[in-house]
Structure formats: C-alpha cells, structure tokens
Amino acid sequence: MKKNTLLQIVIITLLILWFNLPGAKRAVAATVIKVSLITPVGSAWTNALHQMAAKVEQRTGGEVEFKIYAGGISGDETDVLRKMRANRIHAAGFSGVGLGILLPQVRILEAPLLYRNYDEIDRVKEALSPVFQTELNKKGYILLGFAEAGFVRFFSKVQMTGPQNFKPLKMWVWKDDPVAKNSLEQLGINTYPLHLTDVNTGLETGMINSFYSPPLAAIAFQWYAKIKYMLDYPMVNSTGAFVIKKTTFARLSTQNQEILRQESDQFCAELIRQARRQNEESLDVLREVGITFETPSAQQIALFEDSARKIYDSSIDRLYSKALFDKVNAIIAAYRAE
Numbered sequence: 001m002k003k004n005t006l007l008q009i010v011i012i013t014l015l016i017l018w019f020n021l022p023g024a025k026r027a028v029a030a031t032v033i034k035v036s037l038i039t040p041v042g043s044a045w046t047n048a049l050h051q052m053a054a055k056v057e058q059r060t061g062g063e064v065e066f067k068i069y070a071g072g073i074s075g076d077e078t079d080v081l082r083k084m085r086a087n088r089i090h091a092a093g094f095s096g097v098g099l100g101i102l103l104p105q106v107r108i109l110e111a112p113l114l115y116r117n118y119d120e121i122d123r124v125k126e127a128l129s130p131v132f133q134t135e136l137n138k139k140g141y142i143l144l145g146f147a148e149a150g151f152v153r154f155f156s157k158v159q160m161t162g163p164q165n166f167k168p169l170k171m172w173v174w175k176d177d178p179v180a181k182n183s184l185e186q187l188g189i190n191t192y193p194l195h196l197t198d199v200n201t202g203l204e205t206g207m208i209n210s211f212y213s214p215p216l217a218a219i220a221f222q223w224y225a226k227i228k229y230m231l232d233y234p235m236v237n238s239t240g241a242f243v244i245k246k247t248t249f250a251r252l253s254t255q256n257q258e259i260l261r262q263e264s265d266q267f268c269a270e271l272i273r274q275a276r277r278q279n280e281e282s283l284d285v286l287r288e289v290g291i292t293f294e295t296p297s298a299q300q301i302a303l304f305e306d307s308a309r310k311i312y313d314s315s316i317d318r319l320y321s322k323a324l325f326d327k328v329n330a331i332i333a334a335y336r337a338e
Contacts, residue, residue: 030065031251033244036074036083036092038196043220044274045093045147046070052267059263060256076195077101078176084245091244093147097177099241103135105320107179108328109239113308115332118276121148121237123335124328142249144242144261145268150214150279151234155227157209161294172199172211180212182314183236186307199223214238215282216275230286232293235304242268 035053039045046068053066074080074089077098083089092098100107108128115121125146133143154160158168166189173181173191184191192208202208203226211223212235218224242264249257287293296304316322 030063031248031256032065032067033090033248034067034069034088036080036089037068037070038072038077038080038095039070039093040220041071043070044216044278045271048267048270048274049093052263056260056263059259064252064256064260072197076175076197087245087247090248091144091242093242094240095149096239097174097180099239099243100179100319101176102139102141102243103132104318105135105324106132106239106241107315108320108324110179110236111308111315111325111328112183112236112311113304114312114328115237118237120332120335124331127331128324128328136243137246140246142244142246144244144264147240147242147268147271148275149217149238149240150275152212152214152236152238153218153234154212154231155210155218155224155291156229156231157203157227159229159294160210160231161297161300165300169210170208172202172208179315179319183307183311184212186310187303196221200226203227214275214279215286216279219282219285224286224289224291227291229292229294231296233296233301233304 035049037046037049049068049070053068056064057066069089074083077092077094078101080089080092080094081098081101084092094102096107096110100110109121109125115124129143129146136143154171156169156171160166160169166187169189171184171189171191173184173193175193175195177193181191181193189210192202194202194208199208199211199221200223203211203223210227211218213221213223215230217238244260249260252260312325316325
C-alpha cells in the first residue's frame with residue numbers, strides 16, 4: 001500500500017472519530033431571519049424584538065440570527081408582504097392591516113365596539129388562535145404569536161363634538177385598508193388614504209387634519225404634536241401578530257423551532273403587557289401636553305353603535321363568516337355571564 005493512500009485512510013479515520021466524539025461541535029451555518037417592523041426604532045415594540053432576537057441567538061448557539069428592519073424601511077405592510085413572497089423578508093410584525101390581507105377573518109378581532117375590555121379580547125384570541133394558526137399554515141405562514149397596539153381613539157386638529165360633529169374631519173386612513181375606510185365612512189367621516197410614513201407630512205400640509213390610533217402609537221410616531229383634540233371613546237382594539245414564512249421556519253432544526261416558538265411567546269406576551277401599560281401612561285402624557293379630551297355626546301354614541309351593527313353586517317361573508325361572528329359573540333356572552 002502506498003504511503004499517500006495510507007495517510008489518507010488515517011486522516012479520514014481520525015475525522016470520523018472526531019465528528020462522532022461526545023460533545024464534538026460541528027460548524028453549522030447560521031440561518032439568518034430577516035424581520036420587518038413598521039414601528040419606529042427605539043419604540044417598545046422594536047426594543048422587545050431586539051431582546052427576543054438576542055435570546056434566540058444565544059439559546060441556539062448562534063445557529064439562528066436576525067436582521068431587523070424597523071421604522072418602515074421595508075415599506076408599508078403591503079410592501080412587506082410582497083417582499084415575503086419574494087423571500088426578501090422572512091418574518092414580520094403585522095398590524096391588523098397586514099394580518100388581514102393574509103387572513104381576512106382575523107379582522108373579527110378588530111370589530112368596532114364588540115369588545116369592552118382586554119379580558120374579552122384575550123378570551124376570544126385564546127379560543128380562536130388554533131383556527132387562525134391552521135388557516136395561516138395553509139397559506140404558507142406560521143403564527144408565532146398575537147400582539148396588539150391597544151384601543152383606538154380619534155385625534156384631530158378640530159373639535160369632534162361640536163355642532164358639525166365629524167363633518168370637518170379629513171381623516172387619514174391606512175392605504176390598502178378597506179376595512180378601516182368602510183368603518184370611518186359609516187360614521188360620515190371623509191377619509192384620505194395614505195401610507196403610514198406619510199401621516200406626519202399629511203398633518204403638516206393640511207392634506208389631513210385627523211387620524212385614528214391608540215394613544216401609545218400617536219406618541220411613538222409623533223403625530224400627537226400636530227393635533228389638539230382626542231375623542232375619549234375607545235372604538236376598536238388594534239390587533240397584530242408576529243408571523244414567519246413556513247419555508248423559513250422549516251429550515252430550522254426541531255430544537256431551534258421550539259426555541260423560537262418559546263421566545264416568540266414571551267416576546268408577544270411582553271408586547272401586550274407593555275402596550276396596555278404604556279397606553280394608559282400615554283393618556284397622561286397627552287393631558288400634560290395640553291391635548292383636550294372630548295367626551296362624545298349621547299347622539300354620537302348612538303351613531304357609533306348603529307354604525308357598528310352595519311359594519312358587522314357588511315363584514316359577514318366579505319371578511320368572516322356568520323358562524324365565526326356568532327361564535328365570538330357566544331364567547332363574549334359566556335364571559336360576561338361569569
């Protein structure tokens with residue numbers, strides 16, 4: 001036997017032994033997950049995602065890494081969805097707008113005036129999560145957890161409880177969100193579709209003079225600095241979720257998939273906890289900077305309730321089935337009866 005052949009056999013044998021030794025570590029190429037968020041850099045949502053990413057990277061020994069694109073640099077949520085389909089973005093934190101494009105029936109969580117408090121929302125989400133997870137899975141996505149931005153209020157440069165009610169309003173509506181547009185127009189509000197990143201410019205130029213938002217988001221995006229009034233009447237809870245492409249998730253080992261799920265659960269739970277606490281704190285900030293809190297008249301509240309019923313009727317079959325709507329109402333009724 002030639003010396004070179006013998007040497008090759010020895011080297012191969014040593015390599016086989018090395019890679020089968022207990023505790024031997026192999027170099028594994030990291031799976032890089034590109035994540036998009038529309039929320040601003042430095043906001044509670046973005047900071048929480050960075051913390052989650054660090055934990056996943058640490059627990060997976062660097063086998064899973066994240067690149068986070070926050071502050072809308074990947075575009076609006078419709079742009080993000082397009083990039084996910086092209087595999088340029090792998091995961092995203094969506095509001096109800098983007099989530100609703102993927103799965104229209106999830107907008108049941110944003111039905112106006114349907115929920116009185118967070119406990120009712122939690123009860124419904126707990127009951128419907130398996131349904132939403134299954135349906136998203138069919139479309140090629142994994143639901144890693146629900147989040148939320150909080151209950152939405154109306155903000156304006158002009159009074160909303162005066163003799164003209166909502167007639168003077170030129171309200172921003174999220175471009176590509178027919179659900180919000182329909183809801184606002186049911187209230188007799190003139191809507192102006194804009195991308196999220198154009199709201200500040202619209203308020204500055206007078207293209208719009210009002211917007212809808214949870215208090216925390218109004219501060220995070222700096223919109224509050226350009227208005228004078230807030231209608232102190234929660235209209236709808238703004239939902240959201242953390243979603244990853246099924247093909248990206250499948251590239252992870254079973255162990256790393258479980259780690260990602262565990263950390264995502266904690267991330268989403270923390271987001272919800274922070275959003276609820278900080279929305280309450282944001283109301284105090286708005287008062288301190290001189291925003292006038294308006295109380296709707298009895299006539300306006302009656303209008304809200306009548307419009308909500310019409311929105312439910314128009315949403316059945318277009319967004320969600322009557323069976324799903326009835327199921328949600330049954331869950332809420334059971335909770336209120338406890």
